Amino acid sequence: MIWKRKQKHEPPPPAENRIDAIANCLQQEGKIDQLQAELEKFDPNSLGGVERESWYQLYGIVPFQQGNRSLAFERFQEGVRQCPDSALMLFSLGQEHEFRGAIDQMFECFDNALFPTVPAQYALAEARYAYLWGRTDKGWSYVESLMPVYFDLKILDTTFLHIRGLPFFQQSWAYLAAFSQLDGDFTMLNELTCIAEKECSYFDFEYLKAELDGFRSGDFSVLKEMLRSSIQESETSSFPCGYQAMRLNILLAQETEDTNEATRLLETLTLAPNDFPWLDDIRLLAKCEQASKVGNFEIEAQLRGEFMSRQPLLFEPDNAINFNLLKYQENLKHEFRQTRQRDG
Numbered sequence: 001m002i003w004k005r006k007q008k009h010e011p012p013p014p015a016e017n018r019i020d021a022i023a024n025c026l027q028q029e030g031k032i033d034q035l036q037a038e039l040e041k042f043d044p045n046s047l048g049g050v051e052r053e054s055w056y057q058l059y060g061i062v063p064f065q066q067g068n069r070s071l072a073f074e075r076f077q078e079g080v081r082q083c084p085d086s087a088l089m090l091f092s093l094g095q096e097h098e099f100r101g102a103i104d105q106m107f108e109c110f111d112n113a114l115f116p117t118v119p120a121q122y123a124l125a126e127a128r129y130a131y132l133w134g135r136t137d138k139g140w141s142y143v144e145s146l147m148p149v150y151f152d153l154k155i156l157d158t159t160f161l162h163i164r165g166l167p168f169f170q171q172s173w174a175y176l177a178a179f180s181q182l183d184g185d186f187t188m189l190n191e192l193t194c195i196a197e198k199e200c201s202y203f204d205f206e207y208l209k210a211e212l213d214g215f216r217s218g219d220f221s222v223l224k225e226m227l228r229s230s231i232q233e234s235e236t237s238s239f240p241c242g243y244q245a246m247r248l249n250i251l252l253a254q255e256t257e258d259t260n261e262a263t264r265l266l267e268t269l270t271l272a273p274n275d276f277p278w279l280d281d282i283r284l285l286a287k288c289e290q291a292s293k294v295g296n297f298e299i300e301a302q303l304r305g306e307f308m309s310r311q312p313l314l315f316e317p318d319n320a321i322n323f324n325l326l327k328y329q330e331n332l333k334h335e336f337r338q339t340r341q342r343d344g
Helices: 018-028 032-039 049-066 069-082 087-099 103-110 120-132 136-144 147-153 158-162 169-183 187-199 205-217 221-236 242-255 259-267 279-293 297-310 317-322 326-343
Strands: none
Touching (some): 018 032, 018 049, 049 069, 087 103, 087 120, 103 120, 103 136, 120 136, 136 169, 147 169, 147 187, 169 187, 169 205, 169 326, 187 205, 205 221, 242 259, 242 279, 259 279, 279 297, 297 326, 317 326
């Protein structure tokens, strides 16, 4: 498979978008609650091009952010009717179909809202929904649309990618690793990794290959040593290392047959204030897995309920596989899907 971008002409510079300008101004002034009133000062039928698209998009986002999903659904439906070629509108409508449990309609929208017609983070969101509904093929295609950009740029430095609005290569790669693990086939991911190592720079491919070996074989020996080294280096430099430490301790807890030792590894790790707050939820998911492993299903059910209240969309597939919890999290998909059937 070839991950090369087709050549295309650069579009002309965009004209000023008054609708977006108003929204940005209100946001900066802390008056975003006035957005709907400002939008209603315009007749959308008098607008054209990107302003018309922005008006319908923002008009749907207002109730979405207020938690009124029924009204958001209605407005995004109208937006797609008025702007049928708008990938942003299709993405938003796809989200509302997902919320209502209309999964075929969701995929129909997402399939017509691929990167680069939507931002890169939207492509990952589409892949996350595909993961939640068991469509690894769809998830792969949504993330794969990002690969030509990485290979065209050839520089995978995190800052370099961030300022260009792109997810870190490691994150996109981990999504594909998750889909590969669920499918039991790492052939395409191995090919992609080899091409990236050959063509791209400013990236630690040895670390990536250690992860690939672990995800594929279940043997994380090399990765654990790399994590230990990374933790030591971070501590020496006074950088937060909770992410690496949690990964390491979860791997160690999963390997030990000593229940007390597993509990100690999971519960005694102290996170710093500048560590990711969601690492506590990762710890909770690992405790769920540990309770299941030892057959303490009452405790597992209690912990699962707590986890679902914190992470109702479960963990993104990249985070789930990075902490070796992807396979266990499969057990929670039914609980997630029940919320959609009820809401739909």
